[in-house]
Amino acid sequence: RLLRIGLIPGDGIGREVIPAGRRILEALPSSLGLKFEFTDLDAGFETFQKTGAALPERTVDVLKNGCDGALFGAVSSPTKAVKGYSSPIVALRKKLDLYANVRPVKTVATAASPIDMVIVRENTEDLYVKEERTLEDPAMGGVYAEAIKRISTRASLRIATMAGEIALRRQKLRESGFASIHKSPLVTITHKSNVLSQTDGLFRTCAKEALAASRFVDGGVAVEEQIVDSMVYKLFRQPGSYDVIVAPNLYGDILSDGAAALVGSLGLVPSANVGEGFAIGEPCHGSAPDIEGKGVANPIATLRSTALMLEFLGEEQAAAKIYTAVDANLEEAKLLSPDLGGKATTEEVVSDILKRL
Amino acid sequence: RLLRIGLIPGDGIGREVIPAGRRILEALPSSLGLKFEFTDLDAGFETFQKTGAALPERTVDVLKNGCDGALFGAVSSPTKAVKGYSSPIVALRKKLDLYANVRPVKTVATAASPIDMVIVRENTEDLYVKEERTLEDPAMGGVYAEAIKRISTRASLRIATMAGEIALRRQKLRESGFASIHKSPLVTITHKSNVLSQTDGLFRTCAKEALAASRFVDGGVAVEEQIVDSMVYKLFRQPGSYDVIVAPNLYGDILSDGAAALVGSLGLVPSANVGEGFAIGEPCHGSAPDIEGKGVANPIATLRSTALMLEFLGEEQAAAKIYTAVDANLEEAKLLSPDLGGKATTEEVVSDILKRL
Ligand SMILES: CC(C)[C@H](C(=O)O)[C@@H](O)C(=O)O
Numbered sequence: 001r002l003l004r005i006g007l008i009p010g011d012g013i014g015r016e017v018i019p020a021g022r023r024i025l026e027a028l029p030s031s032l033g034l035k036f037e038f039t040d041l042d043a044g045f046e047t048f049q050k051t052g053a054a055l056p057e058r059t060v061d062v063l064k065n066g067c068d069g070a071l072f073g074a075v076s077s078p079t080k081a082v083k084g085y086s087s088p089i090v091a092l093r094k095k096l097d098l099y100a101n102v103r104p105v106k107t108v109a110t111a112a113s114p115i116d117m118v119i120v121r122e123n124t125e126d127l128y129v130k131e132e133r134t135l136e137d138p139a140m141g142g143v144y145a146e147a148i149k150r151i152s153t154r155a156s157l158r159i160a161t162m163a164g165e166i167a168l169r170r171q172k173l174r175e176s177g178f179a180s181i182h183k184s185p186l187v188t189i190t191h192k193s194n195v196l197s198q199t200d201g202l203f204r205t206c207a208k209e210a211l212a213a214s215r216f217v218d219g220g221v222a223v224e225e226q227i228v229d230s231m232v233y234k235l236f237r238q239p240g241s242y243d244v245i246v247a248p249n250l251y252g253d254i255l256s257d258g259a260a261a262l263v264g265s266l267g268l269v270p271s272a273n274v275g276e277g278f279a280i281g282e283p284c285h286g287s288a289p290d291i292e293g294k295g296v297a298n299p300i301a302t303l304r305s306t307a308l309m310l311e312f313l314g315e316e317q318a319a320a321k322i323y324t325a326v327d328a329n330l331e332e333a334k335l336l337s338p339d340l341g342g343k344a345t346t347e348e349v350v351s352d353i354l355k356r357l
Numbered sequence: 358r359l360l361r362i363g364l365i366p367g368d369g370i371g372r373e374v375i376p377a378g379r380r381i382l383e384a385l386p387s388s389l390g391l392k393f394e395f396t397d398l399d400a401g402f403e404t405f406q407k408t409g410a411a412l413p414e415r416t417v418d419v420l421k422n423g424c425d426g427a428l429f430g431a432v433s434s435p436t437k438a439v440k441g442y443s444s445p446i447v448a449l450r451k452k453l454d455l456y457a458n459v460r461p462v463k464t465v466a467t468a469a470s471p472i473d474m475v476i477v478r479e480n481t482e483d484l485y486v487k488e489e490r491t492l493e494d495p496a497m498g499g500v501y502a503e504a505i506k507r508i509s510t511r512a513s514l515r516i517a518t519m520a521g522e523i524a525l526r527r528q529k530l531r532e533s534g535f536a537s538i539h540k541s542p543l544v545t546i547t548h549k550s551n552v553l554s555q556t557d558g559l560f561r562t563c564a565k566e567a568l569a570a571s572r573f574v575d576g577g578v579a580v581e582e583q584i585v586d587s588m589v590y591k592l593f594r595q596p597g598s599y600d601v602i603v604a605p606n607l608y609g610d611i612l613s614d615g616a617a618a619l620v621g622s623l624g625l626v627p628s629a630n631v632g633e634g635f636a637i638g639e640p641c642h643g644s645a646p647d648i649e650g651k652g653v654a655n656p657i658a659t660l661r662s663t664a665l666m667l668e669f670l671g672e673e674q675a676a677a678k679i680y681t682a683v684d685a686n687l688e689e690a691k692l693l694s695p696d697l698g699g700k701a702t703t704e705e706v707v708s709d710i711l712k713r714l
Pocket residue numbers: 087089090253551552586
């Protein structure tokens with residue numbers, strides 16, 4: 001099978017970690033029967049400064065018409081508001097209808113308090129519709145601004161269905177001996193319907209409805225809910241109790257950074273932006289201007305994102321190879337990047353992991 | 358000085374902890390020259406079920422016209438959407454224009470990794486304006502709902518000013534020997550202006566402007582900013598680095614529960630809803646249906662909220678007495694409630710702390 005992969009390094013350390021994704025794909029054993037074709041694509045703040053567009057049309061076209069999947073690095077946020085600039089990854093998620101942002105957060109199996117959860121974040125709506133306006137009214141004390149938070153039945157049903165499918169898939173992996181904390185699959189619905197009864201109320205109702213489908217019930221998927229503030233509290237007090245967490249866009253954004261803190265570094269946490277038959281792997285970390293150009297960025301979030309992309313393109317076996325190689329590097333704990341307390345460079349970590357494939 | 362205090366226990370363990378607040382006020386040494394007059398007031402889900410109003414008009418009237426401050430316990434959120442019900446504390450904050458929600462989160466001074474920060478949450482707008490509507494459109498796949506997130510110049514300026522004042526006040530306390538991690542005052546502005554350039558962008562600009570006032574600059578208040586997702590990450594990775602965090606309503610809600618997790622229990626964390634010359638102390642925890650009626654709720658969040666209310670009513674000395682008594686109980690660690698791993702009842706913890714006044 002030939003897979004055509006777009007490579008969008010973006011800004012900052014995005015340029016240092018995306019090449020690692022390409023290398024691990026090229027290094028996969030030929031017995032898997034996979035071939036790859038790569039296309040370099042532009043996006044990001046630097047692209048914006050050069051061309052006036054943070055997400056060039058060509059990038060969207062090539063992804064839509066000439067790619068099966070992609071890897072996205074990171075983008076810098078300008079330190080001051082810049083007219084006409086807006087985040088290319090947020091735009092890409094919407095343009096390709098990549099409706100789910102899937103973020104597995106796990107420690108290695110040998111960790112003292114093992115954590116193994118997946119945050120499934122709705123990826124197209126909520127406050128990310130970015131419909132804002134600025135108004136002025138003396139009765140309001142002058143200038144004020146409003147943004148729309150939009151939650152739809154359709155997006156809520158499909159993201160909860162995705163969460164249910166992931167819970168079932170994890171259950172299968174568990175049954176085949178994959179280490180995990182939970183005996184049975186659990187989806188935790190997160191919302192703030194005690195304040196937002198219509199929007200988050202709709203998310204809650206739809207999620208419950210989707211997860212009441214017989215394939216989930218028969219598959220033993222338990223369902224619970226958690227108000228977002230208390231979810232953050234519990235995430236830190238008892239992270240081992242969670243399996244799959246499903247949340248609207250903004251809460252999902254916040255929860256996944258929180259969960260990343262639990263496993264020691266954002267440099268470990270992958271994500272995939274998933275739509276119908278398309279996936280973009282994206283490390284959860286940002287462009288990290290503080291370490292840019294030093295060659296010490298942790299490539300693991302990107303390597304795991306590459307595996308996650310493969311999973312959603314139906315190549316679970318290839319994905320498993322990458323996960324195992326990464327875990328072996330972490331368990332040995334000899335070649336670790338500085339964010340994990342080690343001294344290894346990006347290059348040293350990558351070669352160590354490639355050797356273990 | 359006579360202080361007239363409204364007591365609003367609300368639901369669940371609110372009824373078990375608010376009496377502790379009253380008792381500690383009554384037990385304050387007479388040398389402080391304070392007298393208290395208490396009025397019992399209704400609010401909450403049970404009140405709603407009995408009377409059809411979660412926040413009776415009488416409660417608001419008495420608070421406005423016959424009280425100097427109040428203590429609020431907790432309210433139950435109904436497990437299903439209930440027509441006509443909406444959170445009385447959210448309504449109260451708006452009706453009394455209690456524009457700041459101040460949430461100090463600290464460990465005892467003897468903790469291995471001391472934490473000592475205050476989260477200053479805007480308390481009247483953002484998504485809490487609760488302007489929602491439900492619509493239907495085949496192009497959107499059917500039913501969807503929208504909520505307004507509103508951010509105003511006025512509310513953003515005044516909350517950031519409050520954060521600056523608190524940073525200065527903490528600095529004074531430090532100089533007089535109050536233990537703390539920071540050498541110098543720091544305000545961290547939290548927002549998501551990389552996505553919400555107008556609303557959160559306005560919050561960011563206003564907060565920076567307010568904190569650039571010469572009284573803060575001359576007082577040595579440093580200012581930094583942090584995107585909310587990365588704020589949650591850093592809160593958990595390096596909690597000791599924060600002093601005062603200022604945030605719009607919803608982020609403040611989430612951050613303060615997250616910070617509470619860091620100090621071991623929500624049962625320790627107080628808050629005050631503060632307006633011009635009025636303050637309502639409110640423990641950060643909820644109505645805790647799981648332990649309701651067992652007499653084991655931790656009263657400390659309420660006792661500290663009582664102190665915090667006194668602080669904002671200008672009675673810093675009385676507040677300090679309460680803080681010291683609570684800290685002494687925690688440092689001795691003999692009479693602790695179950696949330697802290699102890700076996701003491703609410704009553705035992707309260708009497709221990711009263712003895713130490
Ligand atoms: C860069 C930013 C727009 C983005 C988001 O908020 O989605 C990032 O935080 C992420 O989680 O991918």
